Amino acid sequence: MAQAKPTSESRPRGRPPVRSDDETKRIVIEAARHAFAVDGYAATSTEELARGAGISTKTLYRLFPGKAALFEAMCADRLDRLLSDVNLQANNQADIETSLAAVLAACADLALDPEVVALQRMVLQQSATFPDLAANFYRDGIARTAAALAGWLRDQVRKKRIALDNVDEAAGMMIGMMVSAPQRAAIYASLALPSRKEIERRAKVCAAILLDGCRGPSGS
Structure with a gap:
């Protein structure tokens, strides 16, 4: 029996494309801009920043050494x-x-x-x-x-x-x-x-x- 051809509705298999560091940095900076404007520098934690950017704190610290950076x-x-x-x-x-x-x-x-x-x-x-x-x-x-x-x-x-x-x-x-x-x-x-x-x-x-x-x- 012939195998059905994939349709335009078919979902691609495998892992989703990996986001580049430059793109992730832009997302983190936008999240930081919002957080600092709303809560101020002192009240904003790195955990909140990472969560707002949808990344782990480990990734955040890899891209930026700390909150000041x-x-x-x-x-x-x-x-x-x-x-x-x-x-x-x-x-x-x-x-x-x-x-x-x-x-x-x-x-x-x-x-x-x-x-x-x-x-x-x-x-x-x-x-x-x-x-x-x-x-x-x-x-x-x-x-x-x-x-x-x-x-x-x-x-x-x-x-x-x-x-x-x-x-x-x-x-x-x-x-x-x-x-x-x-x-x-x-x-x-x-x-x-x-x-x-x-x-x-x-x-x-x-x-x-x-x-x-x-x-x-x-x-x-």
Whole structure:
């Protein structure tokens, strides 16, 4: 008797395909992002993180040496995604004020992202108990944003569109002027983060002040 042919409904035999470490890491990072946001760093256990990702704690520790390493990887992953979406390329057809305003707005999109601000709030709350959290967040977030802006400024200096002696220092000052006040308002006063339209308006004001100053004609 002829053997029946398998139909499209037939289930494949054997073990299910093995998930790669990279894919598992992404799943763990997403689970950690949710757990840290809801429960905070201190209250989240590695067992909960493993369970949320559907893996064993042994696998979790093989991929990430500990909770601190996982938090660092989560911050770096989020910043990598945001930085990849931030366009800091100068438009040579636009005047320098327009270009600078666009770049400052792009940096603000990163620094004022709701999830980034929520992470910063959590880091501030728990940095006394876990000091490495603050250092890692600064290195993977704040410093990288400033470095990206400094690279753009350096390119403008080379093209003689602006003149700066210390682009790294200037980048830090510009980011502080652009995002510090809205960040503090959101973190300490629970005020709403600025809308995209408000960010663009603020960027134009900051660019004008940075390039032209604000001293009046009667100023000494």
